[in-house]
Ligand code: SF4
C-alpha cells in the first residue's frame with residue numbers, strides 16, 4: 088500500500104501562557120516548534136499500516152524550514168521519503184491548503200491511503216482532510232483510532248458514544264486520525280533519529296491556487312482575574328456566595 | 343626431646359593416594375575457572391591507569407575489609423575468618439614444603455609458635471566466626487540473606503573441616519604423647535579429654551586414619567566447589583575491587599554514538615570486563631538490597647537479585663540477549679541513588695550496568711516508561727522536563743535586581759538555576775532566596791535565562807544518551823562563550839553534570855553547589871546570620887552526597903543559621919534516597935512511595951524543619967513529610983536567608 092501522511096509542526100502547545108502573543112500578528116519569541124499532537128497519531132497509524140502491508144510511507148508537510156522538525160520525526164519513525172511544500176508558514180486557508188496538498192500528492196505519484204491528523208494543533212480547523220478527500224473524490228473516514236490491513240483493504244475503527252464502529256474500504260481512501268490507545272506515537276529509535284538527520288527533505292514548489300480566505304485580524308482575548316476572599320461563618324459565607332453567583336449570572340460577570 | 347617438630351603423615355602410610363583426588367581437584371578447579379574466564383574474556387576492555395588509587399582501594403577494601411567491617415559483628419567475624427583462611431593456607435603450604443620437597447621448614451620455634459599455636463588460634467577464630475554466621479542467617483534470619491541449600495552448605499562444610507582438623511591434631515597429640523603438644527592449645531585440651539575417657543591407643547589410631555581421609559576429601563571437595571559457587575568471591579572480590587572505578591563510578595561512560603555497533607548493553611559482550619567479573623565477585627551478602635530504596639518500597643528491583651540474575655544468565659545463556667534476564671520494570675525502577683554501590687563490600691558497580699541496559703532499551707528499541715518518556719520529550723522539544731510548566735526561564739527572577747548575561751559581557755559569578763529552579767513553583771522560591779543571599783554578599787551575579795537549557799541529566803539517567811550528549815554539547819558551548827569565573831548551582835544534578843560529567847565534553851569550569859559557596863561566605867564573614875534556634879534535620883541528596891561527596895557544607899550552613907542539627911537514621915554516605923532520582927521525579931509511583939519511607943525517618947527525629955539542598959528532594963520530601971504529619975521542608979538557602987535577611991535590613 089502506498090501511503091502519504093501529512094504532518095505539521097506547530098508552535099509548542101505547552102508554551103506557558105503569554106509566551107505566544109498575537110497583537111495583530113503572531114509573535115512567538117523563543118517558543119519552540121514541535122510536531123503537532125494529532126500528527127503524532129497520524130504518523131503512528133501510517134507506520135502501522137505500512138508495516139502491516141510491508142510498504143513504506145511518504146511524509147508531506149507544508150510551510151517553511153520550521154516544518155523540517157515534523158519531517159525529521161517522520162523520517163526517524165520510518166518514513167521512506169519526506170517532502171515539504173515550500174510556502175510561508177502562517178494563517179491557513181483550508182481549501183487553498185487542500186488544493187496545494189492535492190497538487191503535491193499528484194506530483195509524488197499519488198497513494199492508496201492519505202492520512203491526516205484530526206486537526207492542526209494551532210488553527211484547530213480540522214477540515215483540510217475532508218476538503219482534500221472531496222477534491223480527489225475519495226471516501227473520507229474522520230477520527231480513526233485503529234486501522235488494520237484486511238486483505239487488499241483497510242478496516243478502520245472509530246469510537247462512537249458507548250462503543251465503536253468499523254468501516255471497511257478496498258481502494259484509495261482519505262482518513263484523519265485522533266488520539267487513542269492504538270495511535271500513541273512510539274519513540275523513535277536513536278539510530279533512526281541519527282540517520283534521519285542525514286536524509287534529504289525534498290522541497291516542492293507550491294501550486295498556484297489563489298486565495299479563498301485571508302486573515303483580517305488576529306487578537307488576543309483580554310483575560311482579567313478578579314478574586315475576593317469571602318469571610319465570616321459558614322452560613323454567612325454561603326449566603327454571600329449565593330449572592331455573588333446570582334449577581335454573576337445576571338451581569339455576566341461585569342459590574 | 344631434640345628440635346621441636348612433628349612427623350607428617352605419621353599414621354597414614356598410604357597417604358600417597360591423596361594425589362589422585364588432588365589431581366581431580368586441580369582439573370575440576372581449572373575447568374571451573376576456565377568456564378568463567380570464557381565469559382569475562384568477551385567483555386569490553388576498559389582503561390586501567392592510573393594504578394595508584396586502584397591499589398589503595400584494594401588495600402583498604404580487600405586487605406583491611408574496611409567496608410565489610412562497617413557492620414561490626416558480621417564484619418569483624420568475616421575479617422577474622424579471612425585472616426584465619428590465609429594463615430591456615432600458609433600452614434598447609436608449609437606442610438607440603440616439608441612432605442613433598444623435604445624442606446626443613448616445620449621445626450623449631452616456627453613450628454611451635456606458628457604451625458602450632460597461631461594455627462590453632464586461627465582455627466578457633468574461624469569456628470567462632472562461622473558459628474556467628476550460621477546463627478545470624480538461621481536464627482536471626484535477616485531477609486537480605488538467602489537460605490538456600492548452598493547458603494547452608496558453605497559455612498557448614500567449612501565448620502566441619504575446621505573441627506575435624508582439631509580432632510586429627512588432638513588424636514595425634516594423644517597417641518604420640520607429643521612433648522610439644524601444649525603449643526597446639528586447642529587440640530591439646532581435646533587430647534586431655536581422650537585421656538579422661540581412657541581412649542585406647544589402637545582405637546585412636548583407627549579413628550585418626552579414617553578421619554584423616556574424611557577431612558582431606560572434604561577439604562578437596564570444598565576447594566573444588568569454589569569456582570562453582572559464591573565462594574568464588576574469595577578470588578574475584580579482590581579483582582572486582584582492583585578493577586572498580588577510582589571515582590566510584592559516579593560518572594557514566596560517554597557512549598560513542600557514531601561508532602558503537604549497538605547503543606547500550608543487550609548482550610554480555612556489551613558489558614566491560616569489570617562488569618562481568620562483578621557477577622562472579624558478588625558474595626550474596628545482601629547489603630545492597632538492604633540499602634535500596636526501590637526494593638524497600640516494593641518495586642520489582644533488588645540490586646543483589648539483579649547481579650545474581652545476570653550471573654545466572656552469563657553462565658547458562660551467555661549468547662542470549664540480556665532482556666531475557668532483566669525486565670523493564672526492574673531496570674526502570676532504579677533511582678540511580680548509588681546506595682547499593684556505597685554499601686557493597688566488594689565494589690560491585692550496579693548503576694553503570696543498569697543505565698547501560700536502559701540505553702539499549704531506550705535508544706535501540708524506543709522503550710521508556712510513560713511519564714519519563716514525556717519528561718525526556720520535554721527536554722528535546724523545549725529544553726526542560728517539566729510538562730505543563732506555567733513559567734518561562736526568567737519568571738522566577740521578576741522583581742529581583744539581576745539580569746541575564748549578554749553576549750560580550752564578562753561574567754564573575756554565574757547562577758545556574760536549573761530547570762527546577764526556573765519552572766517548579768516551589769523551587770523558584772529557593773532560587774529567589776539564593777539570589778538574595780548572593781546579592782547580599784555583594785556578588786556580581788548573572789544568570790543565563792533563556793540561554794540556559796537542561797543539562798540533560800534526566801535523559802542520561804533514563805538511558806537517552808543521544809539527547810543528553812546534544813544537551814551537553816550545547817551547554818558547554820554556551821558556557822565557553824560566557825566564560826564565568828565560577829558557576830554556583832542549587833541543583834546537585836546540575837552540579838554533577840557541570841562539574842564532572844561535562845568534562846568529557848570539554849568543560850573545565852569552577853562549579854560549586856550553593857551549600858559550599860554559602861558555607862565559605864559564612865566562614866569568611868561575607869554574610870552574617872542572626873541567631874536561629876530551630877531543630878533541623880538534613881536530608882542528604884544522593885547527587886550531592888554520594889555523587890559529589892558534599893556532606894559537611896550544608897550542615898555547617900544550617901548550624902550557622904542557628905539550627906540545632908539532628909541526624910536521621912540514614913545520613914551521610916548511608917543516606918536514603920527521596921525517590922526522585924533516575925527520572926522518578928517525573929513518574930507516577932505506586933504505594934508505598936520511597937519519599938514516604940524517607941519522610942518517616944525525618945519525622946521520627948522530632949525536627950521542626952527538614953532541610954535539603956536539592957529542588958527534587960525538596961518536592962519529594964515536601965509531599966512525604968506532609969503525608970507523615972511532619973513540619974516544614976526547606977532548602978538550606980531559604981533557611982539561611984530567613985536568618986540573614988534581618989541582618990541585611992538592619993545594616994540598611
Ligand atoms: S542505585 Fe539505588 S535504587 Fe538503584 S539499585 Fe542501587 S540502591 Fe537501588
Ligand code: SF4
Nearest residue numbers: 624625627628630686
Ligand atoms: S552486590 Fe555487593 S552488596 Fe550486593 S549482595 Fe553482592 S556483594 Fe553484597
